[in-house]
Amino acid sequence: MDILKTLLYLFVYPGLLFLLIYSTFCEWFDRKLYARFQNRMGPMHTGQSGILQPIADIIKLLFKEDIVPEKADKSIFSALPVFGLAIVCTAALYLPVWHYCTKVSFNSFPGDLIVVAFLLSLPTLIFFLAGWHSTNFFATIGAVRVLTMLFGYEVPLLLALLSPAILADSWRLSEIAAFYQANPFLLLANILGFCIAVITLQAKLERVPFDIPHAETEIVGGVFTEYSGKKLAFFRLLSDIEMVVGAGLIATVFMGGFPGGLWWGLLNFVIKTMVIIFLLSAMRAACSRIRIDQMVSFSWHYLAPLAVLQIFIVIILKGFLR
Amino acid sequence: MEEFTVPIGPQHPALKEPISLRMTFDGEVVKHVDVRLGYNHRGMEKMAEERSYIQNLYLTERICGICSHSHTTCFAQGVEKLMEIEPPRRGLYIRTLVAEIERVHSHLLWLGVAGHEAGFDTFFMYTWRDREIVMDILESISGNRVHYAINTFGGVRRDISEAQKQTILDSLGLLKQRTEYYTDIGTTEPTFVARIKGVGKLSKELALSLCAVGPTLRASNVKSDVRKDDPYAVYNEIPFEVCTADTGDVFGRVVVRVNELFECYKMIEFMLKNLPAGDIAVKAPRRVKENEVVSRYEAPRGENLHYIKSNGTDKPERLKVRAPTLANYPATVEMLKGCFIADIPLIFAAIDPCICCAERMVELVNVKNGEASVVSFSDLKKLASVQYKKCGNKPEPISIAKQLQKIRRKS
Numbered sequence: 001m002d003i004l005k006t007l008l009y010l011f012v013y014p015g016l017l018f019l020l021i022y023s024t025f026c027e028w029f030d031r032k033l034y035a036r037f038q039n040r041m042g043p044m045h046t047g048q049s050g051i052l053q054p055i056a057d058i059i060k061l062l063f064k065e066d067i068v069p070e071k072a073d074k075s076i077f078s079a080l081p082v083f084g085l086a087i088v089c090t091a092a093l094y095l096p097v098w099h100y101c102t103k104v105s106f107n108s109f110p111g112d113l114i115v116v117a118f119l120l121s122l123p124t125l126i127f128f129l130a131g132w133h134s135t136n137f138f139a140t141i142g143a144v145r146v147l148t149m150l151f152g153y154e155v156p157l158l159l160a161l162l163s164p165a166i167l168a169d170s171w172r173l174s175e176i177a178a179f180y181q182a183n184p185f186l187l188l189a190n191i192l193g194f195c196i197a198v199i200t201l202q203a204k205l206e207r208v209p210f211d212i213p214h215a216e217t218e219i220v221g222g223v224f225t226e227y228s229g230k231k232l233a234f235f236r237l238l239s240d241i242e243m244v245v246g247a248g249l250i251a252t253v254f255m256g257g258f259p260g261g262l263w264w265g266l267l268n269f270v271i272k273t274m275v276i277i278f279l280l281s282a283m284r285a286a287c288s289r290i291r292i293d294q295m296v297s298f299s300w301h302y303l304a305p306l307a308v309l310q311i312f313i314v315i316i317l318k319g320f321l322r
Numbered sequence: 323m324e325e326f327t328v329p330i331g332p333q334h335p336a337l338k339e340p341i342s343l344r345m346t347f348d349g350e351v352v353k354h355v356d357v358r359l360g361y362n363h364r365g366m367e368k369m370a371e372e373r374s375y376i377q378n379l380y381l382t383e384r385i386c387g388i389c390s391h392s393h394t395t396c397f398a399q400g401v402e403k404l405m406e407i408e409p410p411r412r413g414l415y416i417r418t419l420v421a422e423i424e425r426v427h428s429h430l431l432w433l434g435v436a437g438h439e440a441g442f443d444t445f446f447m448y449t450w451r452d453r454e455i456v457m458d459i460l461e462s463i464s465g466n467r468v469h470y471a472i473n474t475f476g477g478v479r480r481d482i483s484e485a486q487k488q489t490i491l492d493s494l495g496l497l498k499q500r501t502e503y504y505t506d507i508g509t510t511e512p513t514f515v516a517r518i519k520g521v522g523k524l525s526k527e528l529a530l531s532l533c534a535v536g537p538t539l540r541a542s543n544v545k546s547d548v549r550k551d552d553p554y555a556v557y558n559e560i561p562f563e564v565c566t567a568d569t570g571d572v573f574g575r576v577v578v579r580v581n582e583l584f585e586c587y588k589m590i591e592f593m594l595k596n597l598p599a600g601d602i603a604v605k606a607p608r609r610v611k612e613n614e615v616v617s618r619y620e621a622p623r624g625e626n627l628h629y630i631k632s633n634g635t636d637k638p639e640r641l642k643v644r645a646p647t648l649a650n651y652p653a654t655v656e657m658l659k660g661c662f663i664a665d666i667p668l669i670f671a672a673i674d675p676c677i678c679c680a681e682r683m684v685e686l687v688n689v690k691n692g693e694a695s696v697v698s699f700s701d702l703k704k705l706a707s708v709q710y711k712k713c714g715n716k717p718e719p720i721s722i723a724k725q726l727q728k729i730r731r732k733s
Contacts, residue, residue: 038447137328141350141663208441209513217336217439217667288514289441291664292350 037285066229081234131223142222159307177257209287392621400617413477428622477603522669536624541574
């Protein structure tokens with residue numbers, strides 16, 4: 001029975017199948033919101049209100065010609081999209097969605113917060129390698145920008161994720177979530193950290209105003225310039241799933257997780273991640289792209305000090321609570 | 323990192339038309355820029371020599387899709403001077419009215435493009451949505467959205483009715499309101515201002531010595547506008563200010579353009595309210611006696627210049643067009659030096675480039691030794707057949723009609 005449940009967990013919910021479907025839904029939701037913010041209609045024709053458009057896009061890409069540049073390292077160039085997709089799908093397994101159990105298992109153990117944060121920073125490395133191995137000028141510039149940006153947002157994001165963990169006195173996602181379900185008012189203490197986490201998640205997902213590594217008017221497609229067909233489809237899926245996992249991580253840590261077993265947990269997950277995606281879309285619509293130097297100085301001048309301030313607040317609060 | 327050269331264009335997402343900017347980078351900083359033109363040459367000037375004046379009026383309209391009225395007005399003004407006819411005042415008012423509405427549409431379009439180049443797509447979508455109002459006004463006046471075909475020698479082709487006047491005045495109110503909003507966003511939105519402030523600096527002295535024109539020149543604090551300096555049509559009767567900015571960067575160019583929008587609204591309102599009665603056109607002769615003329619016109623992008631030489635027939639002997647974009651290239655090269663890769667599209671877009679308008683020749687460059695040469699079409703054909711032979715093919719006498727037939731059969 002346990003094996004069956006594990007298999008279900010890995011492949012159906014919240015594993016591969018659910019992730020694929022929900023991430024494409026989130027892409028549609030994001031696109032539709034972004035379009036409505038811009039006074040456009042967004043996807044309209046595939047399915048009800050264009051809800052199947054992202055799936056149609058991916059299917060279309062799967063059938064497109066797949067070109068590998070002559071000078072590129074073929075094996076690495078082809079392997080990177082698969083690796084990237086595997087990494088973000090693995091990261092999704094650690095979100096405390098269904099298994100709301102207290103016992104330690106393969107996907108819930110002390111320190112899984114750090115594991116998810118680490119797994120979420122690996123796609124950045126994948127993007128860098130993808131750009132670097134494309135041997136294209138625009139891709140190389142994009143690759144360098146990906147790494148430069150990593151130094152900007154990674155530290156504030158980690159610091160922001162740490163503060164709720166410190167207050168909950170645990171490094172385990174399900175325990176952090178359980179702590180805040182028991183004391184929902186303490187969530188208010190982490191408001192600053194929540195804002196920082198959402199902004200840095202936007203940077204991690206490389207969306208406006210942080211879409212510097214693939215700014216189309218500057219460096220064409222950035223790291224994806226040479227990618228086409230199936231590989232590009234994989235990268236797009238990767239970005240979608242990364243968005244879901246990132247939103248899920250923030251929802252777990254800052255919004256009290258997803259209690260209520262299978263069905264209520266699912267509803268919780270969907271609503272909370274959609275709230276975060278709504279914030280991400282609004283940010284995307286309201287800003288213009290900033291320069292790489294502005295991005296790095298912004299995160300070190302504002303985000304990182306504010307994240308440290310958040311940790312101070314939490315430590316002082318913890319002193320009072322004791 | 324050592325210096326390396328990268329071709330931006332002829333195909334690049336930031337460029338809506340083909341142009342090659344060969345850039346030498348040192349890391350992310352631009353060291354040197356080499357502008358190469360000639361990818362979009364259409365032989366307009368040669369075509370003009372083979373067409374009659376009235377045909378040329380519609381040909382010059384097609385030089386540019388955005389400032390189409392600018393080119394035809396510039397041409398018509400020159401030819402009217404050669405013909406020694408004076409359009410009636412009502413005709414001139416309508417001509418100027420369309421010119422100013424066109425300026426509104428061009429500047430709104432540019433604002434959107436600037437937003438898009440800075441990655442601010444929401445701004446782009448909003449400005450282009452409201453540009454539709456202007457396009458509708460233009461359609462209601464002329465029946466067309468892009469090539470208005472309102473000009474004729476000796477006046478204009480269509481009159482404006484009282485009802486049309488009222489609808490235009492009504493939509494102007496909405497446009498003004500929207501433009502205030504865009505001024506607010508374009509000059510205060512923090513991420514957008516961070517991208518455009520201090521980018522693409524051009525000092526007053528440099529702008530003057532490099533002969534920049536239009537908003538690019540005015541953003542460097544030079545009060546220069548053909549409408550004021552050398553008034554044509556009815557600009558000496560209409561009250562308006564020449565907008566300038568003292569920052570000399572892309573931000574200044576945004577400020578100049580949004581302020582010009584407000585001036586345009588004022589002028590349109592004035593012209594509609596003071597539209598004189600009378601005819602809209604006088605009859606123009608078909609033949610033009612031998613003479614030459616230079617016609618100046620302030621297009622939305624800057625000073626537009628047409629040189630027309632007549633020889634007594636109904637066709638011009640020579641038409642030379644100096645589009646404003648061409649005058650702004652030398653200044654652009656200076657602006658681009660020392661900027662970041664991320665700023666290239668913004669700085670280049672800030673001159674509001676219309677590349678095909680500025681294409682006047684094609685240069686054949688030998689790739690191997692970099693030698694440039696001028697080759698006639700028949701020589702080019704001979705050269706092609708020599709090359710064809712070299713490849714081991716049996717050269718056939720080349721007939722363009724046959725070639726076309728072959729291609730058609732294949733497809």
